[in-house]
Amino acid sequence: MKEEVCTSRKAAEILGVTPRTIQLWADAGILQGWKTPGGHRRFNLSEIQQLALSIRNPEEMPPLSNTLPTQVQPVKVLVVDDDKTIRRLYELTLASWGLPMVVHFAADGYEGLIEVGRQAPDLMILDLQMPNIDGFAVIRALEQQSLLTQMKLMVVSALSEEDVKANIALPESVTFIQKPIPFARIRDEVERILLSS
Numbered sequence: 001m002k003e004e005v006c007t008s009r010k011a012a013e014i015l016g017v018t019p020r021t022i023q024l025w026a027d028a029g030i031l032q033g034w035k036t037p038g039g040h041r042r043f044n045l046s047e048i049q050q051l052a053l054s055i056r057n058p059e060e061m062p063p064l065s066n067t068l069p070t071q072v073q074p075v076k077v078l079v080v081d082d083d084k085t086i087r088r089l090y091e092l093t094l095a096s097w098g099l100p101m102v103v104h105f106a107a108d109g110y111e112g113l114i115e116v117g118r119q120a121p122d123l124m125i126l127d128l129q130m131p132n133i134d135g136f137a138v139i140r141a142l143e144q145q146s147l148l149t150q151m152k153l154m155v156v157s158a159l160s161e162e163d164v165k166a167n168i169a170l171p172e173s174v175t176f177i178q179k180p181i182p183f184a185r186i187r188d189e190v191e192r193i194l195l196s197s
Contacts, residue, residue, distance in 0.1 A: 006045040014052050017085050025089060074100040075193045078121035080112035080138065081105075082130040086181070090125070093183050099190055109133030113141055121151050122193050125186065128157040128164065136168050148173055152189060156181055 011031070012019045025031045026041055031051070033043040079090045087105050094103050104119050106112035110133045112126065128135035135155065142148050154175045157164065161176055170176055177185065 004045050006043040006048050008041045008043075010045075011043050011048045014048050016052075021085055021089065025092075074102045075123060075190050076119055076121045077101050077103045077190065078112065078115050078119055078124045079103065079105050080107075080109065080115075080124065080130070080135070081127040082107050083127070086127075089181070094186075097187060097190075099187075100194065101190060109135060109138040112138055116142070116147065116151075123152045123154065123186075123189060125154050125156055128155060128159055139168060139170070139174070143171065152193065154186065154189065 006014070008019050008022045008026075012022050015022070017025075022031065022041070026033055026043075031043055032047065033041050035041055077094065079087060081087050081090070084107075087107070091103065091105070094101060102119075104115050104121070106115045108130045112124075113133070115121070116124070126135045126138060135157070139153070139155075142153065148171055152175075153173070154177065155164070155170070156177050156179060158179045160178060164170065164176060175185075175189075
């Protein structure tokens with residue numbers, strides 16, 4: 001039976017992520033596990049291996065659209081983050097909610113601005129520190145085009161609020177949250193958009 005139990009470190013090796021990511025996924029409910037009396041996380045090895053397969057083969061994941069009620073207009077969400085693992089974390093977590101959403105991803109600010117034009121998202125989740133065009137430049141571009149009145153923008157960054165304010169004055173409509181990713185608040189925002197539509 002011992003081989004069926006998996007530590008955080010082993011799970012991280014199997015999934016190709018850091019132990020910190022394993023903690024985030026466990027907190028977000030993506031990984032079902034338990035804690036030992038000493039406070040160490042443990043997981044079912046077969047579930048970790050199954051998740052590893054789904055990460056390597058995302059086309060095998062069940063499509064989110066199967067769980068969407070047809071009478072509700074899906075919320076269009078755009079996640080802009082250069083970290084591939086973080087994007088996958090968003091994908092798995094948002095899909096696990098079963099809410100009517102269409103989620104698109106961009107790996108930097110340049111792609112993000114292109115997707116804004118293509119998708120006209122209801123909610124944009126934006127990282128700040130990215131290659132090419134960073135999140136600060138994205139916010140300035142959205143302001144110049146008066147697009148912040150047409151979407152909800154949540155900035156999720158490892159930077160402190162003071163560091164952000166040193167670079168840009170965030171409009172009042174923009175929500176700034178320091179990492180770790182605030183999935184509960186993101187879900188609240190999606191539900192608020194659904195109720196108002």
